[in-house]
Each structure stands twice: as C-alpha cells, then as structure tokens.
Amino acid sequence: MASVFNLEIYSTGGCFYKGACEHLVFESVDGSRGVMAGHEPVICALKRGEIRFLADGEWQKVAVTEGFVEIMPDFVRLFADTAVKAEKVEEYRAERERARAQERQRQKLANKQYINSHLSLKRAMGKSKK
Numbered sequence: 001m002a003s004v005f006n007l008e009i010y011s012t013g014g015c016f017y018k019g020a021c022e023h024l025v026f027e028s029v030d031g032s033r034g035v036m037a038g039h040e041p042v043i044c045a046l047k048r049g050e051i052r053f054l055a056d057g058e059w060q061k062v063a064v065t066e067g068f069v070e071i072m073p074d075f076v077r078l079f080a081d082t083a084v085k086a087e088k089v090e091e092y093r094a095e096r097e098r099a100r101a102q103e104r105q106r107q108k109l110a111n112k113q114y115i116n117s118h119l120s121l122k123r124a125m126g127k128s129k130k
Contacts, residue, residue, distance in 0.1 A: 003037035006075040007053055009062065011083040016062070019055055024076055026051040026069065035071055042071040046080060061086035 007021035024035040027047040046067040053060050067080035 005035075005037040005039075005073075007055070007078070008075070009051075009064075009078045009080070009083055011064075011080050013083075016083040017060075021053050021055050021076070022057075023054040024051065024078075025053070026064075026078070028069070033069075035076055038073050039071050039076075041073070042069075044069055044071075046078065050086060051078070 004020040004022050007017065007019060007024060008015065009017040022036070026033055026035075027049045029045040029047055033044065046064065046069050048065045049063070051062050051064055053062075063082075063084045063086050064078070064080035065082040067078065069079070070077040
C-alpha cells in the first residue's frame with residue numbers, strides 16, 4: 001500500500017472531507033501542484049477550480065473556490081470558500097441561482113411596498129394640509 005497522509009478539506013459550511021489520502025492535485029496561484037506523503041511544509045494560495053485526490057484507491061473530484069492550502073509531511077489542510085463534489089456542481093449552481101432569484105423577488109416586493117408607502121404618506125400629508 002502506498003504511503004498516506006491525512007487530508008482535511010474545509011469550506012465555510014464546515015468540514016467537507018477528512019480522511020486518509022495517497023495523492024492530492026490542485027491548482028495554486030503558482031501553477032498545478034501535486035502532494036504525496038512526506039511533502040515539505042508549504043502554505044500556498046488555492047485557485048478556483050477542481051481538486052483531485054486519491055483515497056482508498058479511487059480518485060475523487062471536488063470543485064472549490066479560492067482559499068489556501070497548508071501542506072505538512074503527514075497532513076494537508078485545504079481551506080476553500082466553497083467545496084462541492086464535482087458531480088453536484090450543476091445542482092449547486094441551480095440552487096444558488098434559485099436563491100438569487102428569490103432574493104430579487106423579495107427586493108422587488110420591498111421596493112414596491114416602499115413606493116406604495118411613500119405615495120400613501122404623500123397623499124396623507126396632502127390631505128392634512130387642507
């Protein structure tokens with residue numbers, strides 16, 4: 001069996017993955033990086049994109065946004081704003097778009113209510129002046 005290290009992936013939602021890993025590949029601002037057990041200590045910036053890691057003999061793919069990676073000889077901690085399984089990216093995007101559309105509807109309703117309230121106030125003030 002190949003040498004392993006502990007991989008921890010965190011996003012703003014909490015711990016996304018924690019377990020043994022044989023190999024990790026990700027894009028940093030300096031280019032593509034590969035990590036295996038015993039790697040020299042490094043901290044680097046993570047670019048938006050896809051990371052891949054080999055765990056239990058199977059490659060896993062995760063879409064991530066910007067963040068940073070702490071690499072030590074026996075563990076790697078990856079911190080990203082967002083982490084989503086690659087096959088769930090479209091579902092995640094659709095959910096975010098739905099949430100944005102709902103927020104836009106709420107804002108339109110709030111604007112309409114504000115305008116109606118403002119007009120009612122103007123009418124009331126006009127009546128009180130008479």
